[in-house]
Amino acid sequence: MATAADQLMSPAALATIATVSNGQQSLLATTALAPSAAAAMAVRNGQEPQELVESQKSTSPKPSPMPSLKLNKMGSVSSKEKRVYKIVLTGGPCGGKTTGQSRLCTFFENLGWKVFRVPETATVLLSGGVKFSDLTEKEAYKFQENLIRTMVQIENTYFELGNSSTRNCLIICDRGVMDASAYISKDKWEKMMAGNKWNPVEMRDNRYNQILHLVSAANGAEDFYSTEDHACRSEGVDLARELDYKSAAAWVGHPYFDVIDNSTNFEAKMNRLIESVCQKVGIDIGDRLQATSRKLKYLVAMLPPDSEFPPFQDFDVVHHYLQSGGPKVQARLRKRGQKSHWSYIHTQRRPNVHGQARIEVKTQLTHRDYMNLLAQRDDAHFTIYKKRRCFLINNQYFQLDIYKEPGHPRCKGLVLLETYSSLTGDALKNCMPKFLNIVKEVTGDPDYSMFNLSLKEDWSTTKKFCRTATHAKGAANGVANTPLVLNGQ
Numbered sequence: 001m002a003t004a005a006d007q008l009m010s011p012a013a014l015a016t017i018a019t020v021s022n023g024q025q026s027l028l029a030t031t032a033l034a035p036s037a038a039a040a041m042a043v044r045n046g047q048e049p050q051e052l053v054e055s056q057k058s059t060s061p062k063p064s065p066m067p068s069l070k071l072n073k074m075g076s077v078s079s080k081e082k083r084v085y086k087i088v089l090t091g092g093p094c095g096g097k098t099t100g101q102s103r104l105c106t107f108f109e110n111l112g113w114k115v116f117r118v119p120e121t122a123t124v125l126l127s128g129g130v131k132f133s134d135l136t137e138k139e140a141y142k143f144q145e146n147l148i149r150t151m152v153q154i155e156n157t158y159f160e161l162g163n164s165s166t167r168n169c170l171i172i173c174d175r176g177v178m179d180a181s182a183y184i185s186k187d188k189w190e191k192m193m194a195g196n197k198w199n200p201v202e203m204r205d206n207r208y209n210q211i212l213h214l215v216s217a218a219n220g221a222e223d224f225y226s227t228e229d230h231a232c233r234s235e236g237v238d239l240a241r242e243l244d245y246k247s248a249a250a251w252v253g254h255p256y257f258d259v260i261d262n263s264t265n266f267e268a269k270m271n272r273l274i275e276s277v278c279q280k281v282g283i284d285i286g287d288r289l290q291a292t293s294r295k296l297k298y299l300v301a302m303l304p305p306d307s308e309f310p311p312f313q314d315f316d317v318v319h320h321y322l323q324s325g326g327p328k329v330q331a332r333l334r335k336r337g338q339k340s341h342w343s344y345i346h347t348q349r350r351p352n353v354h355g356q357a358r359i360e361v362k363t364q365l366t367h368r369d370y371m372n373l374l375a376q377r378d379d380a381h382f383t384i385y386k387k388r389r390c391f392l393i394n395n396q397y398f399q400l401d402i403y404k405e406p407g408h409p410r411c412k413g414l415v416l417l418e419t420y421s422s423l424t425g426d427a428l429k430n431c432m433p434k435f436l437n438i439v440k441e442v443t444g445d446p447d448y449s450m451f452n453l454s455l456k457e458d459w460s461t462t463k464k465f466c467r468t469a470t471h472a473k474g475a476a477n478g479v480a481n482t483p484l485v486l487n488g489q
Contacts, residue, residue, distance in 0.1 A: 084162040084169045085281050086209050088176035090251065092216030092244025094224075096266065100214055100273045101172050107274050108170045111283070116158045118173040121151040145192055148180055170277075175247075176211065178204045182246035200253065200313075201341035206364075210256040210280050212273060215395055216244035220262035252397070253313030253390045255336065255343075256280060261395045263423060272422065282361070294422070297448060300415040301437040303402070308435040312391040314338070317401075320374060321381035321454055324348075330451055330466075333365075333373055336388070344370040380464060381454040382407050394431040396421060403453075411453055416442070 162169035218240035330349040344365035403414040
């Protein structure tokens with residue numbers, strides 16, 4: 001439903017945003033080693049990784065990123081079977097957020113899930129008679145700061161209900177904390193962040209499982225853009241496009257950020273929204289919704305100067321491959337962060353079963369779990385170091401992985417571009433970043449698999465090289481065989 005949030009254009013417009021979150025579980029219960037055993041093995045084997053040394057240097061607990069508030073970020077749940085999945089629906093005016101929220105609610109309730117819909121904080125506060133035209137600059141700044149604090153507390157209330165529920169739980173928020181940054185100057189936003197000891201890794205990456213940006217009809221479906229049915233909506237097409245871009249840019253950098261554009265009719269757009277959530281949660285939708293989006297990977301020759309990129313977020317990324325339970329199972333750890341603030345993910349790749357796509361189970365980790373799991377590192381693999389650059393262009397979200405040393409010589413100077421898209425042919429070509437020198441598509445090519453790139457042995461002699469048929473199929477059909485991604489809870 002359109003709210004006052006959609007029509008605010010001043011810094012106060014930031015007040016119109018609301019949020020969604022992510023669920024986290026300790027992985028140690030499902031791994032071969034308990035924390036103490038893992039630590040003991042590390043010491044016995046003389047494997048004291050750099051991260052473990054760092055942990056031992058500082059025994060004091062990590063300060064809360066929002067010390068005066070309980071962030072309640074992806075907390076563990078008592079049952080491996082139960083899931084609490086927190087999403088943000090964001091986007092410009094007339095993008096389908098209200099309809100999408102209703103469709104998601106109906107779909108997941110029909111599956112037996114409990115669904116909570118977090119009310120938009122800005123609408124609650126603005127309905128109390130607040131008029132930004134009556135506020136001084138100082139009052140407007142303070143109001144926005146308090147709005148974010150209120151938003152966090154409202155969300156936490158629903159997050160705790162989800163954690164205590166005995167059923168699988170989907171929590172849908174109409175906009176999220178980071179949307180606020182789209183409606184305030186960069187200087188004021190950074191001042192607010194610093195003053196409250198907030199950081200983007202916690203507020204953007206660790207707080208929410210998935211961000212879904214529903215592109216405004218003003219961008220690609222102009223004939224359907226309307227303000228007539230919404231008393232609170234007054235934006236023209238040009239302003240709506242600008243607000244749509246700003247709200248998308250606010251979330252650039254989130255590891256699971258999906259753009260639902262207007263390349264199809266509205267009914268198909270809603271199906272793509274539901275499909276995207278189901279894929280990330282790991283729900284087999286069968287033929288109920290048509291599969292659309294696939295992962296694409298491209299080799300990039302040379303990097304242009306930073307000035308040629310649209311607004312971007314850079315992250316330091318470290319991957320460790322782990323000893324796995326079978327020859328066809330891959331397990332790895334990922335540490336991803338900015339300015340010494342980190343998020344941690346465990347990924348397990350399982351082989352194809354009964355003709356289904358390969359499954360990836362992703363589990364959010366605490367720092368402690370990450371440190372202990374490092375004891376299971378596979379010495380047959382190098383640690384992979386990357387700079388990951390995330391940016392949005394032509395309503396398409398891209399991740400550019402720039403491999404860094406130390407590593408195998410085969411990785412020197414390697415740059416790979418990744419995106420998810422349902423487009424093909426010229427439509428896809430027109431969405432690709434023109435400022436990058438793209439050499440070729442390498443989707444499914446085993447020579448560009450991170451697992452193979454990290455192997456210490458020579459590919460011609462090792463028995464660990466992982467070969468796949470997805471590249472040949474993708475080249476023949478124009479569609480990559482995309483693994484199904486599960487966010488393990």
